[in-house]
Amino acid sequence: DQQVKQNSPSLSVQEGRISILNCDYTNSMFDYFLWYKKYPAEGPTFLISISSIKDKNEDGRFTVFLNKSAKHLSLHIVPSQPGDSAVYFCAAGYTSGSARQLTFGSGTQLTVLP
Amino acid sequence: DGGITQSPKYLFRKEGQNVTLSCEQNLNHDAMYWYRQDPGQGLRLIYYSQIVNDFQKGDIAEGYSVSREKKESFPLTVTSAQKNPTAFYLCASKDEVWGYTFGSGTRLTVV
Numbered sequence: 286d287q288q289v290k291q292n293s294p295s296l297s298v299q300e301g302r303i304s305i306l307n308c309d310y311t312n313s314m315f316d317y318f319l320w321y322k323k324y325p326a327e328g329p330t331f332l333i334s335i336s337s338i339k340d341k342n343e344d345g346r347f348t349v350f351l352n353k354s355a356k357h358l359s360l361h362i363v364p365s366q367p368g369d370s371a372v373y374f375c376a377a378g379y380t381s382g383s384a385r386q387l388t389f390g391s392g393t394q395l396t397v398l399p
Numbered sequence: 400d401g402g403i404t405q406s407p408k409y410l411f412r413k414e415g416q417n418v419t420l421s422c423e424q425n426l427n428h429d430a431m432y433w434y435r436q437d438p439g440q441g442l443r444l445i446y447y448s449q450i451v452n453d454f455q456k457g458d459i460a461e462g463y464s465v466s467r468e469k470k471e472s473f474p475l476t477v478t479s480a481q482k483n484p485t486a487f488y489l490c491a492s493k494d495e496v497w498g499y500t501f502g503s504g505t506r507l508t509v510v
Contacts, residue, residue: 294439317497326408328489328501329442374441378497385497386432386457389441 288312289377291390299398304362306393308375311356315377319387320349320360323372332373333360365397401426405490405502411510412477412484420475420505422490428500430493431473435459435486436504442489448473477507485509 290309298304308318316337321329335342335349335358342349348361362369372394376387403424412418424431430449434442444457448467462481467473473492477484490502 289441291441319497319499321501326487326504326506328403328405328491328503330501331499334497376442385430385493386444386447387442387499389434389443391439391441 286311287391288315289375289388289390291375291393293393294391295394295396297396297398298365300367301364304360304365304369304395304397306360306362306373306375306395308358308360308390309356310358310377312377312379312388313356314379314381315388316380317378317385318349318351318358319376319378320347321374321376322369323374323392329374362395365395367397367399370395370397403490403492403500403502405488405505407505408503410505410507412507414509415479417476417478418507420477420488420490420507422473422475422502423471424473424492424500425471426492426494426500427470428492428494429470431467432491432493432499433457433463433465433473433475434489434491436489437486445475445488 319334320332323329333347351358372392374392375390378387406421432447433445446465448454464476488505
């Protein structure tokens with residue numbers, strides 16, 4: 286049972302345009318959400334996060350939106366750059382759990398075309 | 400320069416052998432994690448440890464074992480009981496909040 290789902294395995298976007306990556310979750314206990322970026326043969330690196338008390342968090346070209354009622358979050362990258370081409374994972378956890386484990390989605394391969 | 404180091408980067412194992420993947424961190428993090436990544440799938444949790452001398456099974460612990468004798472080290476042994484061990488293995492450590500740091504991974508291939 287996948288608690289975090291990224292239904293689009295891949296996305297191609299033209300350089301300079303907006304990239305929108307989507308993520309859905311089923312566990313209503315999740316109250317913290319993160320996005321990671323991963324290049325081949327490397328570990329994921331943290332990109333941006335959002336707590337469930339917010340509905341938007343922005344960091345430069347990256348913005349994460351959270352819709353708790355729909356159990357949906359999205360990552361917007363504006364403008365997209367070729368260096369953004371990577372696999373993007375969304376992850377979710379809950380702060381009441383002492384271990385603060387993360388549950389990951391299956392990832393979306395973003396390709397930004399020059 | 401604080402970080403987390405996994406070794407080796409590539410590992411080949413014959414069927415029926417046990418192999419141990421190394422994970423070392425100098426971030427002074429209490430919590431450490433092992434994940435497995437397969438093509439088209441997310442990272443799945445194998446084992447985690449919140450403190451020295453303590454560890455817990457994750458979602459796919461069967462065929463794996465770990466130890467946590469030192470805060471800095473969290474080695475993962477892939478035993479011969481693991482039916483499909485070929486995968487990319489990621490180790491991570493975490494600060495007191497949500498600050499996960501991942502290693503660069505070990506690709507294990509059974510030959």
